[in-house]
Amino acid sequence: MHARFTNYSRMCQRCQQENEYEMHCLFFCNTSRQVWFGSPLGIRVHELSLDITTTITQIMGAMDEEGNSLFANTLWELWKERNKTVIEHLPFKPQDVLQRVKTLGVYNQANVVAVQQRANERMVHEKYEFDAQGWQVVMDGSWDTSNLAGGAYVVYNKGCVHSTGLFAFQVQDPFHAEAMTMKEAVNYMYVNLNLPRATRIQFFSDCLNLVEAVNQRENTDLPSWRAKHVVTDLIKQLEERNEGMTVHHVQREAVSQAHGLANVARRRRLTYQGAPHMALNQEVRISTGLDEQFFQRVQEAPP
Incomplete structure (x- = not known):
């Protein structure tokens, strides 16, 4: 707060005796x-x-x-x-x-x-029925104690990688990083790609708290109060596009590609949107292992 508003005191507002760290x-x-x-x-x-x-x-x-x-x-x-x-x-x-x-x-x-x-x-018991003609978006956020964060999503269409997004930002907790990543992924699909509202899009995240909050339309007991407005926006978008948009939880190994990209974005302060195999440099492609084996990984890693 002090960094954003210089008139906001660093002093602890409970005891008024020491800066609040x-x-x-x-x-x-x-x-x-x-x-x-x-x-x-x-x-x-x-x-x-x-x-x-x-x-x-x-x-x-x-x-x-x-x-x-x-x-x-x-x-x-x-x-x-x-x-x-x-x-x-x-x-x-x-x-x-x-x-x-x-x-x-x-x-x-x-x-x-x-x-x-x-x-x-x-x-x-939970199974995923993939629409062969539909869209899947795998996403993950990355955060460290210096409050640097990275987010990434990998977009699949008809079984193949369609596009990839990486972005760097600053937040103060890992849940906020996950929420911002989902928001960026949703905006990319509906704003940048301008897909029709009824288009079936499955979003996958390994952050169970975020998936449950969005699906249950509940933002009152989140692990991060800073992410409340982000989750509120996601809930609103899900309600507006309920015909085609669904959000699912998967284990970490199912989002390993997005996780690697998020780490790259955080470490290098990198922001990028585009087709991964055409535009991402060779080093990034190798380090993140974009191999288009997402469907197999999800089936092997149930929620």
Whole structure:
């Protein structure tokens, strides 16, 4: 926010004592310390590293699965409470954070078996019926901790690669990168290619949260509040083009081509749209392995 609006203060709006960076936000701020003090995890905040990645790695490496779940839920609920204070100007309530963590833990424990069963059934029974004359779009986003991101999509028509898109941008979390990639892919198909509304287009992503949010028309509980407006646009587009547009979840290996292209776009700050075999340079073609074997990969990698 400070980078976008110079009159926006870097100071933590909860304690007004220090600039708000990751470790301060989640651990060192007095309000966050109150949460950890009341948590059963026994984390000593004053002994933590100043690096967020090191801190999370060390804490999760020292706990079992139940402890890791409690730790992750606490971070998530603490972040949401922080947003209420900063964005909605509501008082920060550590006791509410701890109560929600406790409730969420009970919910997770009670539903974990049912969730796993539904996931297994979906992996076994869901099949994709490809339209030989239709379109398929495989997409993936790439993000790193410096907030650089890349997105890519590979467009298939009648079983062959039709075109490829790469683009570089800046976002602050990986889910936002995935959402932006899907938005770019959808815009390319309906704006650049100008396909009729009834044209059948299947979009494939390995980001399950994004696929479920778009298909369920639900944008209230996303992993990233920054991506909310992007998901809102995607939901609107799906509703407008419901005759032909469908969104599906697949495993990582099914989007390996798009994943490689997204990494190239992020590392090289590269933006490109066109036919991959005609215009992409040889180095990029080799490094991403565009081999037109998408259909086989999807069938081998169920959702």
